[in-house]
Amino acid sequence: MGRVSGQILGFLIDPFASFGFMRIALVACFALALANGPIGTLLLMRRESLDGNVLSHAVMPGAALGFLYAGYSLAALTIGGLLTGLAVAALAALSAGSRWQRQDSSLIAFYLVSLSFGVLIVAARSSQADLMHVLFGTVLAVDVKALLLIASISSATMLVVAALYRPLAVESFDPAFLRAVGGGGGGFRAIFITLVVLNLVASFQAFGTLLAIGPMLLPAAAARCWTNKVWPMIALATVFGMAAALAGLLISYYANLPSGPAIVIGAGVIYGMSLLAAGRTRFKPKSLRGQR
Amino acid sequence: MANSSDPARRRRSAFDVFGRIRAATAPLRQSFVVSFSALGDNAQAAFVRLFDNGYDPDASEEHARRGEEGISVRNLSVRYGERYAFENLTGEFAPASLTAVVGPNGAGKSSLLKALAGIIRPAGGEVTCAAVERHRLAYLPQQDELDREFPITVAELVALGDWRNFGAVREPPRRLAASVDEALAAVGLSSVADRQIAELSVGQFQRALFARLLLQDAEVILLDEPFASLDENTTEDLLHFLRRWRTEGRTVVAVLHGLDQVRRYFPSTLLLARSPIAWGETSFSLSADNLARAQKALNPPESARIGWVA
Numbered sequence: 006m007g008r009v010s011g012q013i014l015g016f017l018i019d020p021f022a023s024f025g026f027m028r029i030a031l032v033a034c035f036a037l038a039l040a041n042g043p044i045g046t047l048l049l050m051r052r053e054s055l056d057g058n059v060l061s062h063a064v065m066p067g068a069a070l071g072f073l074y075a076g077y078s079l080a081a082l083t084i085g086g087l088l089t090g091l092a093v094a095a096l097a098a099l100s101a102g103s104r105w106q107r108q109d110s111s112l113i114a115f116y117l118v119s120l121s122f123g124v125l126i127v128a129a130r131s132s133q134a135d136l137m138h139v140l141f142g143t144v145l146a147v148d149v150k151a152l153l154l155i156a157s158i159s160s161a162t163m164l165v166v167a168a169l170y171r172p173l174a175v176e177s178f179d180p181a182f183l184r185a186v187g188g189g190g191g192g193f194r195a196i197f198i199t200l201v202v203l204n205l206v207a208s209f210q211a212f213g214t215l216l217a218i219g220p221m222l223l224p225a226a227a228a229r230c231w232t233n234k235v236w237p238m239i240a241l242a243t244v245f246g247m248a249a250a251l252a253g254l255l256i257s258y259y260a261n262l263p264s265g266p267a268i269v270i271g272a273g274v275i276y277g278m279s280l281l282a283a284g285r286t287r288f289k290p291k292s293l294r295g296q297r
Numbered sequence: 298m299a300n301s302s303d304p305a306r307r308r309r310s311a312f313d314v315f316g317r318i319r320a321a322t323a324p325l326r327q328s329f330v331v332s333f334s335a336l337g338d339n340a341q342a343a344f345v346r347l348f349d350n351g352y353d354p355d356a357s358e359e360h361a362r363r364g365e366e367g368i369s370v371r372n373l374s375v376r377y378g379e380r381y382a383f384e385n386l387t388g389e390f391a392p393a394s395l396t397a398v399v400g401p402n403g404a405g406k407s408s409l410l411k412a413l414a415g416i417i418r419p420a421g422g423e424v425t426c427a428a429v430e431r432h433r434l435a436y437l438p439q440q441d442e443l444d445r446e447f448p449i450t451v452a453e454l455v456a457l458g459d460w461r462n463f464g465a466v467r468e469p470p471r472r473l474a475a476s477v478d479e480a481l482a483a484v485g486l487s488s489v490a491d492r493q494i495a496e497l498s499v500g501q502f503q504r505a506l507f508a509r510l511l512l513q514d515a516e517v518i519l520l521d522e523p524f525a526s527l528d529e530n531t532t533e534d535l536l537h538f539l540r541r542w543r544t545e546g547r548t549v550v551a552v553l554h555g556l557d558q559v560r561r562y563f564p565s566t567l568l569l570a571r572s573p574i575a576w577g578e579t580s581f582s583l584s585a586d587n588l589a590r591a592q593k594a595l596n597p598p599e600s601a602r603i604g605w606v607a
Contacts, residue, residue, distance in 0.1 A: 050448070052444070169465065172466075174449070179442075185414045185434065185436035187350035187353075187432055235448050
């Protein structure tokens, strides 16, 4: 009995004990999960998941340009992605006046075009492998510098969300009230979108432009099935994110599969199980409680 | 005597130099401290100006000017892109008045309230309302402008009414819980204080929003369709608050649909159809003639419309 549990423990720990890159990848994923918990939950609450998806693709052309200019340089990728991401967010905010224009078709058109641009830019100079790297990321290639960047962004995100939680929440369900009491509505939306872009850029290192939104939204969506209070939702989303990262990394290690997609699939499995489980529980939020 | 090799003396002279440096740099250091704390103050002031303008605990203490706060508008217009929501509105919502804003669909009634509340910027003209600057204005949005699925309890929603005492980042005052209970009792929702707002009926939700208004304790209260799709009982209860606010000297402006209701309870009425049709005593504003003009202002003659379709 003791031997079996020891074996299981070994199975869980060995990859991380033996390989530095696995440890860094795990810490990076945990740091991302810490920030993605609150950001993903707020994105869902604000019904802006599609906007998040679009922003994750808006990071692509800038990161690709940075890549073209400086190769695998952390600074170039980050600054490029940050610039185009924020530029697109600002453009969208300006063009829509006070509220984001809720035209799904134009959002989708936009992300398809920016994705294609990004692919063209990368393909112009480099190999298939580089393209895969930009599109799907490489968790296992995260180095200490990238880890520092991820950790800083996630710490800053948690601090800002903790400090500004009240106006962020009110702005997402009753924006007119916040403006009427002089709470300054537009400023908070700008801060929130900036946080989203920052976290997408951080995720981009590990998950690439196509998958970066996955670890952000899937754990939050799964958490939504279990509770309808915001703080438990954030905590649960963080735990789910970490669990998916651990499971994904182990699977990718033992089955020799790409780690980013494995982690996202892990999060997807958690979401699916949450949906199924919530179907039988009373915890389910009203929005999911269909007619029986 | 001038023997610099004397260790005690050398030490003293070292102190001397240090003291002189200290003395010489005192103003500099002083100014650094000053500018540093000024930087902090400025940063805080900038934050408040940009993000936390609504924090104004002093406003709660002022009741002296109740009954003097009206709203006057001059040449007010609101535009969305090319289309005017309404234009050229001039007049005054008198202090302590109870005014209904009435008009056909798309007449610009909601836009008017939003412009009065400072939520949207007018395309032209101006609104003069001291209550806005002093955070003594409350605005009730239409129900469908709120996301009812947001996970927040009734008590939390109501507590937001006390915003000016805690603003965006500060801890709420201790007495808040008591005043929330009081407001919930006043609207008859004490039993559902800890429920999620998603679980409330339309009528209960409107009662909760009225409890939030009670906590806001404003001099000027703007209500956008406060009785839309409510049953008679709830409407009656909520109308009672409107009458009470008026006797307390608050200025109330409400967008409404039911003309009978307006005639019965509202002394003055603004009839709006993209441009003001009539503004004055209700019996005058809602005369058959004025109502017909309001209809016509929004529905161009039949021939013109068919021209567009065909």
